[in-house]
Amino acid sequence: GAVVSQHPSWVICKSGTSVKIECRSLDFQATTMFWYRQFPKQSLMLMATSNEGSKATYEQGVEKDKFLINHASLTLSTLTVTSAHPEDSSFYICSARDRRVPINSPLHFGNGTRLTVT
Amino acid sequence: AQKVTQAQTEISVVEKEDVTLDCVYETRDTTYYLFWYKQPPSGELVFLIRRNSFDEQNEISGRYSWNFQKSTSSFNFTITASQVVDSAVYFCALSMTGGSYIPTFGRGTSLIVHP
Numbered sequence: 214g215a216v217v218s219q220h221p222s223w224v225i226c227k228s229g230t231s232v233k234i235e236c237r238s239l240d241f242q243a244t245t246m247f248w249y250r251q252f253p254k255q256s257l258m259l260m261a262t263s264n265e266g267s268k269a270t271y272e273q274g275v276e277k278d279k280f281l282i283n284h285a286s287l288t289l290s291t292l293t294v295t296s297a298h299p300e301d302s303s304f305y306i307c308s309a310r311d312r313r314v315p316i317n318s319p320l321h322f323g324n325g326t327r328l329t330v331t
Numbered sequence: 332a333q334k335v336t337q338a339q340t341e342i343s344v345v346e347k348e349d350v351t352l353d354c355v356y357e358t359r360d361t362t363y364y365l366f367w368y369k370q371p372p373s374g375e376l377v378f379l380i381r382r383n384s385f386d387e388q389n390e391i392s393g394r395y396s397w398n399f400q401k402s403t404s405s406f407n408f409t410i411t412a413s414q415v416v417d418s419a420v421y422f423c424a425l426s427m428t429g430g431s432y433i434p435t436f437g438r439g440t441s442l443i444v445h446p
Contacts, residue, residue, distance in 0.1 A: 222374075247433065254340070254439075254441070255438060255439075256422070256436045256437060256438040256439055257376075257422070257436045259433065259435075262431075262433065304374065306374070306376065308376075316431070316432045317364050317383075317426065317432045318381075319366060319378045319381055320434065321378075322368075322375060322376035322378075323375070324373065324374055324375040325374035325375060327374070
């Protein structure tokens with residue numbers, strides 16, 4: 214089946230530093246990838262939609278300068294949390310849409326990244 | 332606007348009990364898709380099922396069954412003879428044309444199955 218690899222699985226960083234999270238589709242090409250954020254005991258909140266070769270579309274309330282998204286190839290999207298603060302601590306999950314299947318098909322999700330900012 | 336409501340925040344059962352997870356959705360689209368995902372403690376989201384709005388037939392897959400009722404805008408999920416390995420957070424999601432088929436998730440129901 215389609216596999217999405219997300220790296221790292223967890224990361225601890227100090228306030229003020231930047232952290233990059235990678236999302237790779239291993240056995241399929243993804244023209245579109247999505248980044249979600251999940252707070253403890255909360256739902257998945259869509260942060261942005263990332264399209265290969267173009268700028269990401271951010272959801273209302275998500276700071277684009279804070280959460281930099283790059284989708285440089287059909288198999289890789291990155292989320293960089295810039296100047297991280299403790300309130301950025303969360304679980305970040307990416308998902309990818311396989312370009313070979315209909316748009317209404319289920320998305321494939323990565324394993325998520327647990328970010329802790331101290 | 333689309334919305335998914337999972338009113339049950341947490342359910343605790345003893346192994347072998349049957350359990351039903353509720354999902355109520357709102358949408359103005361006539362064409363839409365409903366999903367259930369499982370999120371075990373490891374964090375990844377595991378796809379369980381997808382139903383389209385034109386297919387109200389209930390589905391059974393092993394110990395899992397789904398009851399889709401458009402009249403009540405519900406898509407409930409039943410686990411029969413629950414097992415400890417079923418312990419996870421379960422998310423119901425909705426996607427539709429108007430939302431570019433990007434799923435909107437409910438808040439999730441945490442299921443704890445005790446041995």
